[in-house]
Amino acid sequence: MVVMAVVTNKHRVVVIGSGFGGLFSAKALKGADVEVTLIAKTTHHLFQPLLYQVATGILSEGEIAPATREVLSKQANVAVHLGEVTDIDLEARTVTHHVLSRETVTPYDSLIVAAGAGQSYFGNDHFALHAPGMKSIDDALELRGRIFGAFELAENLAAQGRDVDHLLTFVVVGAGPTGVEMAGQIAELSRRTLKRDFRAIESRQARVILVDAAGQVLPPFGQRLGQKSQEALEDLGVEVQLGAMVTDVDERGLTVKYKDGREETIASVTKIWAAGVQASPLGKVLADQSGAELDRAGRIRVTSELTLPGYPEVFVVGDMIALDNLPGVAQVAIQGAKYSAKTIRRRIEDKPPLPPFKYFDKGSMATISRFDAVAMIGKVRLSGFIAWLMWLAVHLVYLTGFKNQFTALIHWAVTFLSNDRSQRVSTEQQIFARSALQRLPRGTSELVSEPDFERARAILEEAALEQARLTDEGERGRVPV
Numbered sequence: 001m002v003v004m005a006v007v008t009n010k011h012r013v014v015v016i017g018s019g020f021g022g023l024f025s026a027k028a029l030k031g032a033d034v035e036v037t038l039i040a041k042t043t044h045h046l047f048q049p050l051l052y053q054v055a056t057g058i059l060s061e062g063e064i065a066p067a068t069r070e071v072l073s074k075q076a077n078v079a080v081h082l083g084e085v086t087d088i089d090l091e092a093r094t095v096t097h098h099v100l101s102r103e104t105v106t107p108y109d110s111l112i113v114a115a116g117a118g119q120s121y122f123g124n125d126h127f128a129l130h131a132p133g134m135k136s137i138d139d140a141l142e143l144r145g146r147i148f149g150a151f152e153l154a155e156n157l158a159a160q161g162r163d164v165d166h167l168l169t170f171v172v173v174g175a176g177p178t179g180v181e182m183a184g185q186i187a188e189l190s191r192r193t194l195k196r197d198f199r200a201i202e203s204r205q206a207r208v209i210l211v212d213a214a215g216q217v218l219p220p221f222g223q224r225l226g227q228k229s230q231e232a233l234e235d236l237g238v239e240v241q242l243g244a245m246v247t248d249v250d251e252r253g254l255t256v257k258y259k260d261g262r263e264e265t266i267a268s269v270t271k272i273w274a275a276g277v278q279a280s281p282l283g284k285v286l287a288d289q290s291g292a293e294l295d296r297a298g299r300i301r302v303t304s305e306l307t308l309p310g311y312p313e314v315f316v317v318g319d320m321i322a323l324d325n326l327p328g329v330a331q332v333a334i335q336g337a338k339y340s341a342k343t344i345r346r347r348i349e350d351k352p353p354l355p356p357f358k359y360f361d362k363g364s365m366a367t368i369s370r371f372d373a374v375a376m377i378g379k380v381r382l383s384g385f386i387a388w389l390m391w392l393a394v395h396l397v398y399l400t401g402f403k404n405q406f407t408a409l410i411h412w413a414v415t416f417l418s419n420d421r422s423q424r425v426s427t428e429q430q431i432f433a434r435s436a437l438q439r440l441p442r443g444t445s446e447l448v449s450e451p452d453f454e455r456a457r458a459i460l461e462e463a464a465l466e467q468a469r470l471t472d473e474g475e476r477g478r479v480p481v
């Protein structure tokens with residue numbers, strides 16, 4: 001174990017996470033008289049709203065996930081560390097994180113926890129193996145591999161005269177914004193992008209099914225926009241099955257139970273899970289020590305100052321919080337991050353506290369296909385091309401870094417104007433690496449060992465001597481007799 005000795009007499013702020021909550025907290029502390037240590041289990045800041053475009057070949061992973069270190073490189077009061085936080089000690093005021101098997105303990109004076117949420121399979125975690133969620137770059141690349149891979153395999157089998165229906169059936173579970181966007185994009189891919197690329201299969205025949213236990217598409221957008229979105233999806237060729245509960249998932253398909261009691265098994269190799277979220281397990285770590293309440297999604301009930309009850313130096317922001325029915329959206333995380341950073345600044349400057357946190361709703365939007373989206377801003381409801389243009393502008397503005405905005409714009413032009421997609425790489429490792437790693441009892445830690453430098457040096461010296469001898473004795477290239 002290493003204790004990170006931050007030699008400073010400045011106020012030490014530790015930020016957990018490099019998502020919207022973590023990154024914007026660190027940025028909002030720019031110029032403050034504090035030492036910030038940002039610890040995150042990924043090296044990038046991920047723009048989750050565009051993950052579906054990585055999964056369907058429109059954008060590359062780098063365009064939606066710039067290196068956090070690079071984003072913060074000009075901010076001298078922040079140090080960035082890679083590692084998974086496994087423990088927070090509220091009494092000792094320390095955070096413990098691991099990289100592979102190395103442990104580091106970092107002390108703090110103020111802590112901002114922004115570890116986000118993962119996918120929830122509602123108690124059926126074994127579904128994850130066959131129906132990846134959509135939360136990380138790994139998820140998006142795995143899904144890209146599975147989607148494009150399914151078409152490849154279908155072409156192979158169809159050329160041998162074999163049945164390929166199970167390969168050309170794509171099921172998206174969950175009709176929220178992510179599910180709607182994924183289903184729309186797979187439909188566009190099969191109907192437009194791939195239509196000329198195969199010989200033995202007709203990609204346009206692919207079935208894209210969107211299932212949800214709820215009675216409508218996009219419930220948070222209200223009934224009218226939900227209905228419009230459903231009609232737009234159906235025009236694209238997506239089969240929308242509502243009131244349909246997924247009861248089982250395996251390698252070859254999934255079982256769906258309908259409201260009328262009917263049960264159906266859908267043969268489908270490629271399933272995508274976009275149905276639920278579960279807050280980071282760090283919420284439980286905080287709740288166990290502070291007595292704070294957790295809701296069903298594992299989100300922690302914070303005070304109206306976004307702090308942990310009884311621990312005013314610990315802030316929790318973003319997808320991890322349960323407060324006033326706030327949704328799990330980027331703006332809640334960004335505004336919470338700015339509020340927490342501002343509170344810390346005011347405390348060290350001995351200024352009076354801020355009024356309680358108040359969320360300002362800037363609206364919501366979701367795309368259905370190219371040139372078609374729905375948007376809700378205050379009481380205004382929009383759909384179609386205008387909503388899509390707004391979606392384009394907002395996503396471009398919030399994408400981090402000019403470099404990424406520029407290249408994303410070029411890739412969007414390619415996709416939206418010509419139907420082509422520039423990011424169609426899919427590899428075996430993208431598809432299978434996750435399940436291979438899960439088979440290792442200690443995960444990636446099993447794949448590394450402390451290097452034995454002395455042994456390595458002896459091997460290198462011996463090889464160099466042998467190379468020199470071959471040259472000196474003229475033995476190189478001589479055929480042995």
Ligand SMILES: Cc1cc2nc3c(=O)[nH]c(=O)nc-3n(C[C@H](O)[C@H](O)[C@H](O)COP(=O)(O)OP(=O)(O)OC[C@H]3O[C@@H](n4cnc5c(N)ncnc54)[C@H](O)[C@@H]3O)c2cc1C
Nearest residue numbers: 017018019020021041048049085115116318319328329330
């Ligand atoms: C597919 C998808 C589409 C979305 N679309 C939209 C949209 O269109 N509009 C919108 O407003 N919102 C959207 N959201 C929601 C939005 O992305 C989240 O609300 C937002 O990212 C929450 O920010 P956060 O900082 O709380 O968490 P995150 O952004 O998830 O960041 C969490 C961070 O914590 C790190 N972390 C997690 N656990 C640990 C640990 N133990 N140790 C160290 N680091 C850890 C992660 O690596 C990550 O850096 C979408 C989400 C998804 C998944």
